[in-house]
Amino acid sequence: MDIGKITFLLNDEPVTIYADPAESLLHLLRDQLGCMSPKEGCGRGECGACTVILDGKAVNSCLVPAGKAAGKNIRTIEGISDGKSVHPLQRAFVEKGAVQCGFCTSGMIMSAYALLAENPAPRQEEVKRAISGNLCRCSGYKQIEEAIMTAAEEMNENRVRFVEKEQKE
Amino acid sequence: MQPETPAVRELISTEKNYQSAEVWTKVTGKAIYGIDLRLPGMLYGKILRSSHPHARIKKIKTSAALKMPGVRTVLTGSDLSCSPYGIVINDEMPLEPEHVRYVGDEVAAVAAVDDKKAEEALKLIHVEYETLPAVFDTGEAQLPEAPQLHENFPGNVAWRREVVRGDPESAFRNADLVVEGKFHIPQFHPAYLEPVACVAVSEPDGGITLHTAVQSPDIVRDLLAQVLKLPLSRVRIVGPVMGGGFGGKVYGNLNLYLISALLSMQTGLPVKMQLTREEEFTAGRPMVAAEIKMRMALGNDGTFLGREMDLITDNGAYSAQAPWVSNTLAERNDSVYRIPAIKTKARLVYTNKVPTGQYRAYGNQVANFACESLIDMAAKKLKIDPLEMRLRNCVRPGETTVHGLQIKSCGLAECLAAATEEIGWTKRKKGHGYGLSAAIHASGSVVFDPNLRGASARISLELDGNISLFTGEQDYGQGTHAAFSQIAAIALDLEPSRISVYSKDSLVTPYSMGALGMRQATIGGKAVQLAAEKLREKIIRTSSEMIGEPVIMENGRIRSASGRQVDFTEIAHYYHGQTSGLTLTGEGSYVPPESSYDDTKYGNIAVTYSFAAHAAEVEIDPETGALTVHRIVAAHDSGRIINHLSASGQIYGGVAQGFGMSCLEGYLFNEGRVANPTLADYKIPTALDVPDITPLFIETDDPEGPYGAKGLGEIVQVPVPGALANAVADAAGGWVTEMPITAEKIFRILSNRGAAK
Amino acid sequence: MSYFTAASLDEALNVLREAKGKALIIAGATDLFLKGMPSQAVDIASLPELGMIVEEQDYLSVGAAVTHAAAASSPLIMVKAAALAEACAAVGSPQVRNLGTIGGNLVNAAPAADAAVALAALGAKAVLCDIDGRRRVEELGNLYAGYNQSRIDSSREIVLNLIFKTCQFNEGSAFARFASRRALSLPMVNVAARVGLENGVFAEVRLVAAPVKPAPTRLFKTEEALLGKEPNEETRQMVEELASAEVKVRGSLLRCSADYRRHLIGVLAGRVLMAAVRRVQDKEES
C-alpha cells in the first residue's frame, strides 16, 4: 500500500490528506475526514447512498479512487447549507415526508441538488431519471419526487424575488 | 369507546403531518447509523464463511492468522462453550464447530485493528473440509436417501402443521366448481439499504453492551444473555439510527451479534462488525421460499365453500423465524373471506441453502399471490365479476373467521368498493388489464409470547415543563414515535413537539416485543395513551395540592376555578422539591386479553385486525411480454389515521416493495449458491420502476386501538402480489403462477395462447 | 499504488512507457475499480484532447474519455448519431454515466456494452496511439479477443477517439435495449441500427445485436435482405424473423433463456430499424 498526498476542496475548504490512492473516495471521506453523510449501501455503484458531487456532477463516491479526487471540488450534504439555515431541498424533504429511515437521504438530496443546478424546473419524469441511481427501499419515491419539485419551485421563487429586489434597488 | 373530544379531532387533523425532530438529523447528514459507529480503541471483526454447501470441518489452522501483525484474536466453533440456539428451533451456533450446512455458514472469526487486516487474516485461516452430499430441493430433501442436515429432524422436516376446520371433504364433494393451482415463490430479501452493523463492548462487570439498530432489542437482549450465559441485567442494547428493517431486522443478525460479543469479551476491546451487501444476501435471513398447491371449492353463485392448501416452505440450513412465517403463510389468508372449511398441510424443510427468516408481513403477502389468483381463476370460470365475488364472500364486522379470529372493526367491503371505484373498474381502458386483491393482517399479535402480550410506557414531566416519553417500541422511519408524541399530546393537551421520545437504550426503556406483528401502533400506542393519561391525572392532582384548590387542564395550561394559572414548570419544580429530586411520572401498561388459542391454534390472536384491498391497472407489450404497471390503488382500513404523512409514506413504500417482489425480485441459485447477491442483480425498484400509487383510507373507529387506530406497516405489502397477478392475467389471458412475474413468463403465456405478436 | 493524473497525452504515454507494462490507463474507473486497481494508474479522464466531440466534414469524432452523460446530452450526437446518444443514456445510472466513458465501455469489452453496440452500428473505428507514438485505426470488431477481453493492451496503448460518418440527410440510426429494470440494469439484449434510404427503399443497413458473440454482432443476412425493400410493417416483420433466426445466443440464469433472448433480438431489431427510418422521414418532412 503506497500512501500519497492528496489535496482537494471539500465543501469549499481545501483539505490535504495522506492516503492510498486506490482507496475509495467514500472511505476517505468517512474514515479519514469524518464526513459521515455519504453512506455505504453496496460499495459497488449500485445503490447511490454514497452519492457526492464531484466538480458539479453527481457520482458514486464508492467508485471513485481517491487518486481521482485530487484537485477536484467535492460537495457533500454538509456543504449545501451554511449550518444556520437549511437548503430548500432539506426543508422540502422534511415537509413532504420524503424521509423514512433516512439512509438514502444524503445521497438522494445530492442527486437532486445536482439536478436542480442543471435544470431548475424539472418535470416529474426528469426528477425520476435524476434519482434513478439512488435506491430507496422505504419510501416508494413518491414523496421524494414531490419534495424535489417543491424545492425547485421555492428556489425559483427565491430567484425571482432576488431579481425583483435587485431591480428595485 | 374512544373519547372523541374536540382536542382529539383537532389534533388528528391539524397535526396530521407532525414529524419528530430526528428527521432533521437525517436531511443534514448528521444522523448516526450502525455503520457510522466508531468507539475509541475499537477492533474490526470479520467472518470466515463456508465455501461448501455441506461439509464436515476436519481441521482448522489459525496459527498463521493469529501471528499476523494487527490481529488480536481468532475464534472458531470449537472455542465456544455455548449450545445451539434459535428463535423457534435451537438449530444454530454462532460459529459451527464441525458441520457446515450452506455456502456462507460461519466457520471462524477474526478481530484485528482495521477491517483490511481482518479481511487479510481470514485468508490465512486454513480449513480442511470433508465435503458431504448436499440437497437443494425441498422435495428431494424429504426422501429417505437425502443427506440429513440436523440430527433431530428426520426427513429434514423442521416443522409441520396440519389443520382441518369445518368439513372440507363434504365442501369439495358438494362443490359446483373446484379450481386448483400450483404456485412457486422464491426467497425475498427485505433489502433494507443499510446492512446490519454492530459494535459490541465488553464491560468491566463481565457484561456486554451491544450497539445496534434492531427492531426488537429486548428480545435480542434475552437471546444474547441466554447464549452467552450472562445475567440478563448485564446485557444492554443501545440503538443508533436504523437504515431500514422491514421485519428483516426484528432480531438483526444474531450470529453477527454473538460473534462480535465473543470477540469483544476475548479481547476486552470494542469490536465492530458489519455485513457486506453480499453477506446480507448470502448469509442474511431472507423470507422462506414456498411451493403452494391449492384447491378451492365454490358454489355456482360464487360462494366459497372450502379451501385446501399443501404448503412446503424452504427453510434453508437454519430456522430463525421460518416456522412462524410458514404458519402465517399457511393460514392468514383464510380469514379474508368467509370460508367454512379449510384443510391445510404445511411442512418446513431444511436444505443446504441460505437460512431464512422474515420480511414485513410474515409470508401473508406471498400467500396472497396464490389465494387471490385462485379466486380470480374461479371468477373467470363462473363468469362472475371478481369484485362481486369478493364482496359476496368477504369478512364483515362482528364475525369470527374460520380460524377463530374475532373481527371487530372491519372496512374490507368498503376498501374493495373504494379501490375499484378509484381505478375505474367499470370504465376500463382498452387493452389494459385490471386486477383486485384483498387482505387481512393481525394488528397487535398477542401470540408471539403469551406472557408478554401487551406493552408499557413511561412518561415524565421534566423540570423545564417538557415531556419525556420512554418506550421500547422502535421507530426506523415509519413514524411510530411521531404518532406516540401525538397520542401523548392528545392526553396532555399540548403540542406534540414538546414530547421527546426515547426508545434506544434497553437500560432505561420499558421492556417491549418491538416492531413486529403490527403491534407498535396499536398495543404500544395504547400503552402511551394510558401512561399519558396517568401523568395527566398526577399533574392535576399535584397542582391542586400545590395551590389548594381544584384545577382543570386545557391546552397545556392548568387553572383553578378562581382563575389561578399554573404552568408545567411550576408543578414540575414543586414536585421536585417535595420529593427531593423525583419527576412526575406516569406509567401505563396495556395488557390485551389473553389469546383464546386452543391446541389446534383456533382462536383470536390479536388485539384487532387491519384490512386492505388493492386494485392494479397494467399493460402488456404483446411482442415481448414487457409489463407496465400503470397504477395501484391501495385502500386501507387501518382504523383512525393519526398521521397522514407517515401513513401515506408507509403505503407508497410498502406497495413499492410489493411491486418489487411481484415483478422484479427473488433469489436465484446455482448449486445452492446465491447467484444474484448484489443490488445490481437482486433488483429492487428504482424511481423509474415504481408505478403510480394512490393511497385511500377507510377510517373505521377501532374500539381497541389508541384513539381508534390500527396497524398499517405490514399490511401495505400484502395485497400487491395478488392484485398484480390478477391484472396481468386479465391482460395476458392466463396466470403467471411463479413469482416474480417477469416479461419472459408473461410472454410464455401469450405464446401458449397464440396471443403473442 | 501510484496514481498519475495525466495533463497531456504525451505525458500519459511517457508514464506508460517508463512503467514497462506495469501501469494501466484508467478513465472513469467504473469498471476497473471493482475489478481491482493496478499498481500504477494513469488517469486520462480529464485530457482535453480525449474529451472532445467534434464534427469534421462528414465525420464525427468522439473522444474516448467522453462520458456517457456528455455523449447522451450532446446535441451533435443526438442529431447526427442518435443511436449513440440513446445507448449512452441507457447506461447504469446518472452517477455511473457521469463517470463512465465511451472508451472504457469499449475496452472493458463486455459483450452487451451499450455504447459499444451503438458505435458498431454506426460503423465507428477506433483511433489508437501506442507508447511509441504510433497511431492506427481499427474496426471495432477487431478489438475483441474474447468475452470481456479486449485486444487493446491498456498498459501500452490508448484509445484516443472514435470516428464515424455522421448520419446524412437520408440516414438515421437508433438503439434499443431490453432490461428487467428501468435503471441500474444490464440489458438482456441490446440492438442498434443505422440505415440509409434512397428513393424510399433501404440503400444501406447496419444492424448490430448483443450479446451474441464477444463483440457486438452484425446481422449481415438480415441487412442484405433489407436492401431495396421499402420500410413498412411487412419489412419489420421480416426483420423480426430474420434477425432472430440469424443469431445463436446463450441463455443465462440471471437474465433470460436463450429462446427468449433470440426472440427479443428479433423484436428489437424490427423496432430499431423502424425508429431509424422514422428519423430519416422526420428530416424529410421538416
Ligand SMILES: Cc1cc2nc3c(=O)[nH]c(=O)nc-3n(C[C@H](O)[C@H](O)[C@H](O)COP(=O)(O)OP(=O)(O)OC[C@H]3O[C@@H](n4cnc5c(N)ncnc54)[C@H](O)[C@@H]3O)c2cc1C
Ligand atoms: C453500477 C454500474 C452499472 C453499469 N451499467 C452499465 C450499463 O448499463 N451498460 C454498460 O454498457 N455498462 C455499464 N456499466 C459498466 C461501465 O460503467 C461502462 O463500461 C463504462 O463505460 C466504463 O468506462 P470507464 O471510463 O469507467 O472505464 P474504466 O473502468 O476506467 O476502464 C475500463 C477498462 O478500459 C481501459 N481503458 C479505459 N479507457 C481507455 C482508453 N482511452 N484507452 C485504453 N484503455 C482504456 C482501462 O484500462 C480498463 O481496463 C456499469 C457499471 C456500474 C458500476
Ligand code: FES
Ligand atoms: S455505496 Fe456507492 S453506490 Fe452503493
Ligand code: FES
Ligand atoms: S428512506 Fe430508507 S432507504 Fe430511503
